[in-house]
Amino acid sequence: MDHRPETNMNINSGEPVTKKRRTYNDCETETTGKQKSELPPLSQKKETRIRKKPVASIRLKNSGENAALTVPTDNRVPLLLTDVQYLLLHSLLGNINLIQPPRWYVxxxxxxxSQTTCIILEGLSIKHWEKYRETMLKTKKIFNLVVEIVTPSVYNGSLVRELALVPLSESEKETIIQQYGSMNLALEVRKDLMIMMRAIFPVRNGVSENFENISLEEKFSRTQLILSAWQLIEENYPVPLNGKLRKLYADYVMSKDEYSPVTATSPMFGLDCEMCITRVGSELTRISVVNEKHEVVYESLVKPYNSITDYVTRYSGxxxxxxxxxxxxLEDVQTELRELLPPDAILVGQSLxxxxxxxxxxxxxxxxxxxIYNLNGxxxxxxxxxxxxxxxxxxxIQNQRGxxxxxxxxxxxxKLVxxxxxxxxxxxxxxxxxxQTFKQNILKVATQQQYACSIFNHVIxxxxxxxxxxxxxxTGDYHTYLKQAKESLCNQFKKxxxxxxxxxxxxxxxxxxDTVKKSVDDYHLVMGHIKLDQSSDDTQMINKIDEWIEGVWSSLQESALCVIVFGGxxxxxxxxxxxxxxxxIIK
Known part of the structure; x- marks a missing residue:
């Protein structure tokens, strides 16, 4: 901002008058050049001071702190790319568009x-940050919040595709639509479901949804009720994420060596276990599995290795x-279940x-x-x-004395499902x-066969x-999602x-x-995506990146959010x- 005095002509005397520009919290007011003695007392001044908006800030919740690089690798629980996308969307749309607080940050x-800028550096991973962190002095000074994330590079996915797709679960989509109308009117989640599942489980590639195969008895796809990847984590389901969770579940086994993409015709199995208390805690003593025809397909009692201290008979039977x-x-049951369940099986249960x-x-x-059921709202x-x-x-049920x-x-x-x-x-x-006010919106979305929806839909x-x-x-890859965003909303709103x-x-x-730096004041969201040359010298490349990040940061206005992603x-x-x-910045 220029603070030099400005000179104008006095319209009465024709003599030059110096105008002094004063700044009050970034709001400019002007006064003509009177003598100091002619100025009224401060209490009598008519100038209005506009209070400057408080600067936004970001901090981590427990889930974010568990993913922070300050936590030892073995104790760390990485975040998902879903979480970073949610942050970008949240910063753009504000608190009013949230159905619940974010799970990992505030x-x-x-x-x-004021604005959001995201730089994606494809070709860098957590190893680069750990190796060159002390070299990237400018970047280190700017960012005190650094977290580990699972990226599609780990499972040969497309970083562009998954950055563009808005990652909300089907149940989240329905709830948001009901609460806020058209915010997520075009959302379709099946790609996100499979994208994030592949980030965690060995799911082979293939088509993940086929609406034409929904049975006449079902009004919507059963896949809409499946928990998303981050919901599994939030609800304390065992998942094989690297770091703390992989260490915690080191003695757990997967139900299959490889899974098929889940579809509207994937079979459902009801499962329930009974447990007794042993000297090491709660252990399995009975398991039952039923199929969609209500037939018992697996039933077994199980002998714990540890001595039982409480049979809890009134509950376990x-x-x-x-x-x-x-x-x-236990290992016998695990083996038999792995043989019984197909690779796209959907397990159904109460607090499973x-x-x-x-x-x-x-x-x-x-x-x-x-x-999926709730009685009290x-x-x-x-x-x-x-x-x-x-x-x-x-x-x-649960009325037997035994x-x-x-x-x-x-x-x-x-039966409930x-x-x-x-x-x-x-x-x-x-x-x-x-x-119920938004019921029509739900029905409209439920019948739409849109297999992708991008973050740009929400921007529009x-x-x-x-x-x-x-x-x-x-940019060729991004073009697909930009075009889709425009055409999708054009069709829906006839614009x-x-x-x-x-x-x-x-x-x-x-x-x-350079383009990002010149554009940050003109757009609400600016994304710069760079695919780095893997053959270049790492040290030289890191020094360049450090300069780039500082340059982008310097170009941002106050209260702008900046996110840097290493693509893994x-x-x-x-x-x-x-x-x-x-x-x-709180150190």
């Missing part, structure tokens, strides 16, 4: 975020005499995380009846299976039913502007094609950075670092 004064001649062990921990098994496709309060069976199935029956419980869960599929997504969910919907900059080895999202192809990576490699995860310009 943006204080979020609605004061297990007594000392029942287990007296049992020889089957407890059962999987008892089995010491991991599985990607889960429908949890405690999450508060998502944090999970209903009891007994109450759900009584309310929706008109059945009185304790619970795992066949009865697993069958009740499967089948009942919901025969009605609609909001059936039996008080959280959904409170928002919310009347925001966005710019993507890259070389021709990058002319929007020009709010722009794609620029430049010749060199230096041009990418086939062997190593990536890194995300973030900060808000002008925010106080």
């Amino acid at each position: 943006i204080d004064k979020c609605n004061n975020v 297990i007594t000392k005499s029942i287990l007296e001649n049992v020889t089957k062990r 995380n407890t059962d999987l921990h008892a089995l010491k098994m991991m599985h990607p496709y889960i429908i949890d009846t405690s999450l 508060e998502r944090s309060k999970k209903p009891k299976l007994k109450a759900l069976a009584r309310e929706f199935l008109n059945e009185d 304790g619970h029956c795992s066949v009865e419980d697993s069958l009740a869960c499967l 089948q009942l919901k599929l025969s009605r609609n997504v909001e059936f039996g969910d008080a959280v959904h039913l409170k928002r 919907e919310q009347k925001k502007t966005s710019l993507v900059v890259g070389c021709d080895n990058i 002319n094609k929007s020009k709010k999202v722009k794609l620029i192809t430049v010749d060199t990576v230096e041009n990418v950075i 490699s086939t062997d190593d995860n990536g890194v995300a670092m973030m900060n808000v310009k002008g925010a106080t």
